[in-house]
Amino acid sequence: xxxxxxxxxxxxxxxxxxxxxxxxxxxxxxxxFAELTGDFQFIHTDPEKAKASPFGGPIAHGFLTLSMxxxxxxxxxxAMEGVTMGVNCGFEKxxxxxxxxxGARVRxxxxxxxxxxxxxxxWLSTLGVTMEIEGEDKPALVADWLGLQFVAQ
Numbered sequence: 001x002x003x004x005x006x007x008x009x010x011x012x013x014x015x016x017x018x019x020x021x022x023x024x025x026x027x028x029x030x031x032x033f034a035e036l037t038g039d040f041q042f043i044h045t046d047p048e049k050a051k052a053s054p055f056g057g058p059i060a061h062g063f064l065t066l067s068m069x070x071x072x073x074x075x076x077x078x079a080m081e082g083v084t085m086g087v088n089c090g091f092e093k094x095x096x097x098x099x100x101x102x103g104a105r106v107r108x109x110x111x112x113x114x115x116x117x118x119x120x121x122x123w124l125s126t127l128g129v130t131m132e133i134e135g136e137d138k139p140a141l142v143a144d145w146l147g148l149q150f151v152a153q
Contacts, residue, residue: 003081009115009123017112017127018076022105022134023068025060030102033064047102059099065131065140066094069108073127073145076110080123082152089146092126098138105134113144123149 004012027047034045042049043059050058070088079086100106111128118124125147131140 003079003083005081006115006117009078009080009112012078012112013114015112016109017078018073018110020072020075020108022107023072024105025065025100025102027058027102030058030060030064033061033067037061037063039063055099055101058102060102062096062141065096065100065106066143068106069129069131069143069145072108072131073110075108076112076127078110078112078115078125078127080115080149080151083149084152085150087148087150089124089148092144092146094141094143096141098133098136098140100133100140104136106131106140107134108132118148121151121153123151125149 030044034040039061043053043055044061045058047058109130109132112125113128114126116124127145127147129141129143129145133140
């Protein structure tokens with residue numbers, strides 16, 4: 001990954017800066033997330049009971065799909081030249097739009113919405129993220145994700 005200058009970043013505002021590979025959402029992944037979070041609602045962890053739900057089977061936790069952005073985000077290429085570290089600053093907006101059924105595959109698309117120098121060597125980015133579900137029209141989620149890059153001076 002090549003580092004970008006402030007001038008080249010300005011030209012990237014509004015452009016797609018990456019698309020992740022497709023990732024399978026397995027039942028074992030959903031079960032492990034339930035163990036970590038203590039969220040054992042049947043629509044996630046009981047495939048038989050979940051068949052009778054409006055979803056017709058088990059679905060991933062919304063927060064599981066959101067948490068996957070950390071790994072999927074490596075597909076986004078918008079690092080500043082000389083970056084030494086990046087820090088997740090949270091989200092301005094998150095909306096869960098469609099359930100992700102276990103066995104489905106998802107990927108994330110990243111659009112650089114803004115990049116602002118907050119202090120010398122500290123650049124705050126806003127990424128527009130859309131998590132797509134393979135073969136479905138509606139995305140799983142959309143979000144505006146904030147991150148801070150620290151650049152060597």
